[in-house]
Amino acid sequence: MATVVSAGLDEDVLGIGAQRRRTVFWLLALSAVLVVTVLVAVGTGAIGIDPPTVARIIGHQLFGVPSRVSWTPPQEAIVWQVRLPRVLLGVLVGAGLATCGVALQAMVRNVLADPYLLGINSGASSGAAAAILFGAGAGFGQYALSTSAFLGALAASLLVFLIARGGGRVTSIRLLLSGVAVGYALYAATSFLIFASGSAEGARSVMFWLLGSLGLARWDLLLAVAALVIGGTVGYLTMVGRRLDALAVGDETAHTLGVSPDRFRMRLLVVVSLCVGVLVSASGSIGFVGLVVPHLARRIVGAPHVRVVPVAALLGAILLVWADVVARVLLAPQEIPIGIITALLGAPFLLILIHRLHVADT
């Protein structure tokens, strides 16, 4: 009898243990894929370098292992100075976009929500346009563009925040509407800046930036800030996973489960705005990753956010790095804006999603 009871206690009654093992498996597998992705991506370009050599160069630079140099100085410069920062920025931006997408979809309870829903990218675009066309933020030297973009993003988030807060409670519908309103207003501002500058060359640079690019990546402060903010965001969102679950079910439900929906949504808004602001400042508006990857992640490990957030981060990172490889290689030596690639990949996925929604409705 006693053995029966203890066997009952050890039993995985709800299958949660099995789910956890599945998640751990996916996290390990995706991490391995990410490492391979980084090595291959760094090796790919006008001058091809095989992944084992890439790994040796990175190991040598980081840990001094291997100590014996078996590659040429140009190879080392290409790997370490040119391509690795870019690929790492891709990893960070992909992970950040995907997790912010997860958070926003929970915050507004809408499957079509993405990180740009709050109009933050429009603010960043206005800032970037001001920097490119009129030299705004020149005092920040090499960081002029990203600082100006970040200030624009900050202004947009503050606007969204104030408008959404206007009624005292930040409900999902208020958040949606204020994001859309601020987004359109700032989009108009950007267009006006382009129009007012009258420079075709400048307009082209702004356009390129709007479509997203990892070209700004260097070993510099920007990369460090991005790593810190995006790492922090992924960590925070994983930690509050259970509360995101409750919020995603409904405000009333969240309340009865001990989560104050308004206060929690406010806190998420601050975290997500900051993260999206940094992302957009570093890489422009790269579309579809933040919309599509959360759905992929849910398909793989189910809905609980403790599992979805880290899986989405890894998937987003892998996807964005590959998109960047395609953007660099497809029309080489010309570089295609990465946003075009992600949109090409994302749009069919969205159509599949719509199709499935339709099937579920009938």
Next chain:
Amino acid sequence: MIQATGVYWRYGANPVIDGVDVTAQPGRVLGLIGPNGSGKTTLLRLLYGTLRSPTGQVTVDGDELSRLSPRETARRMAVVVQETGGETALTVAEMVLLGRGPHLSAFQRTSTADHQVAARCLARVGAAHLGARAFAGLSGGERQRVLIARALAQQATHLLLDEPTNHLDIRYQHEILNLVRGLDTCAVVVLHDLNLAARYCDDLVLLGGGGVAAAGPVDQVLDPAILEPVYGIGIRRLDIDGHLHLLFQPTDRESVA
């Protein structure tokens, strides 16, 4: 024990709840009854604090509700609301486990013990076989039972339910209310069906006209002389085998006033 004194709420210019006092006693089932729009759900929401009354106060076991943290409130009061959460992609098991949230810190994972509690609660509402299903794919009645299981998994000392028998077939209407009766917690239930209220509640609060039309033990409140003017329908009361039954008979124009 939940005690509300002088609570008030209005939608637009119309007060729905105007200076109402309610007491839910420990170990007893309190039913909130009344016609459509009489403020049953509003009163319940005031009791668990999604609505904060600008006047009066609500206390839970002597502590003022507005001073308790959301988590502490959720440990004391489990609520089944009418929100369906239909869009969620959570499975039934995951949905019920959310009820353990108020007992866990942010870094804590649900333990085997939590899973046991959730599984037991699912079994109690006759939904053990649904654990692996997607919540969104359930029928209305199945969802309702799962939400009740989640509330049970909260293991709170008070249980508040907003029309828990909605969508349930006759068997589960009785099983669920029987279950609530057997819990020995302090329960507050919004009910439409007066016969269910008669059978499973200890005390009743009859709402009507912005205030409490009658309050007290079931036997006293379910008096046709009290009910008829509030509901505007003819009512006959039968006492069969110690159980009280109400029969309804639409009346002619004279009683509409």
